[in-house]
Amino acid sequence: MSRLPPLRLLTTFETVSRLGSMREAATRLNVTQPAVTQALKALEEHVGAPLIDRTTRPARLTEAGQQLARATRDGLDLIADTIEEIRISAGLEEQRLTVACTIGMATYWLMPRLTDFYARYPDVMVNVQVPPTDLPAISQGTDLVLRYGAGNWNDGETTKLFDETVCPVGRPALVERLLASGEGLAQAPLIHVRSTETRHWAGWSDYLTLRGLGKPGSAGQTFDNYVQAVQATLDTRGLMLGWYSITDGLVTDGSLVHWPEGALDLGTGYYATVNPNGAQKAAVKAFVRWLGDMRLALETP
Structure with missing residues (x-):
């Protein structure tokens, strides 16, 4: 198994953790809520630990989920910044x-x-x-x-x-x-x-x-x-x-x-x-x- 899950799963998880709602995440991502739920389960299987505490209402991130949320947010921010730098550099060239x-x-x-x-x-x-x-x-x-x-x-x-x-x-x-x-x-x-x-x-x-x-x-x-x-x-x-x-x-x-x-x-x-x-x-x-x-x-x- 690859150490990294598909980027689609990480972006879905980051949106859920940032908005605090699967329903709002589904709307933002323009997908159905079951698709969000399925993506989260697939990510948990890849990580090997629960990321969402579904016993609470609304569902909250577990400790592992909070760790991954911070890392995902930082990683995606770095990717976005790098892409922007490349775009600027390409324009300056x-x-x-x-x-x-x-x-x-x-x-x-x-x-x-x-x-x-x-x-x-x-x-x-x-x-x-x-x-x-x-x-x-x-x-x-x-x-x-x-x-x-x-x-x-x-x-x-x-x-x-x-x-x-x-x-x-x-x-x-x-x-x-x-x-x-x-x-x-x-x-x-x-x-x-x-x-x-x-x-x-x-x-x-x-x-x-x-x-x-x-x-x-x-x-x-x-x-x-x-x-x-x-x-x-x-x-x-x-x-x-x-x-x-x-x-x-x-x-x-x-x-x-x-x-x-x-x-x-x-x-x-x-x-x-x-x-x-x-x-x-x-x-x-x-x-x-x-x-x-x-x-x-x-x-x-």
Whole structure:
């Protein structure tokens, strides 16, 4: 015999114990009173002890009945609460999405703009993940990735957000001093970003070679991510290669300035790729619409 009786018997017993009347329980359960009596007898047979004292009028719970009533009530309440939590969670899942991108993209492009997204979609929660690689991949639990490159990915529907350009940037006073002294970029103090996870981004050697300016004149300072490089640049420790996705906001507010006529288009851009498994989620659709608005805003002079 199973340790647990059928749930039907327990719900009938709980209704009887709560209402204190088989007749009222039958009405509440929309069954006949004999059906309630039969269910109680079946439950007593399963338990092996009388649960109802039928010698009294009205019938009352025995001590065993009182024990089982407390346990049944607690158990059914826990089941009801759990079901409600699952329902809420299932509803929230539709209003949640996870975006993966580089730490530089997250810090300087995405996070400052999320205020606008939340203003439009206050019920949607965006979880931003920053994996160690500079090319985040579509993976389980990731709804959308923002990546730099040529856009030749086939792991989901991919849309270009903006063309990415690179230009040396620095503190206004430092750039002004370097220009006044006649020092070229190759002789300027340079800030490098080098790590096994930034291999898809051009460095100073690539930039200077493409501009026909030779090799860097000094080793400069090297960091393993763009957040540290930006801080060093703000501390006037040198010039860094500024990417639109990372330094545009700082140039706009005047914290940094571009090196005159230093912009270089490498034919790359930033792209959004949607995980096919989450493309129909309400939150993902909202985020994709918002990204489209951001793209249009960037294209509008």
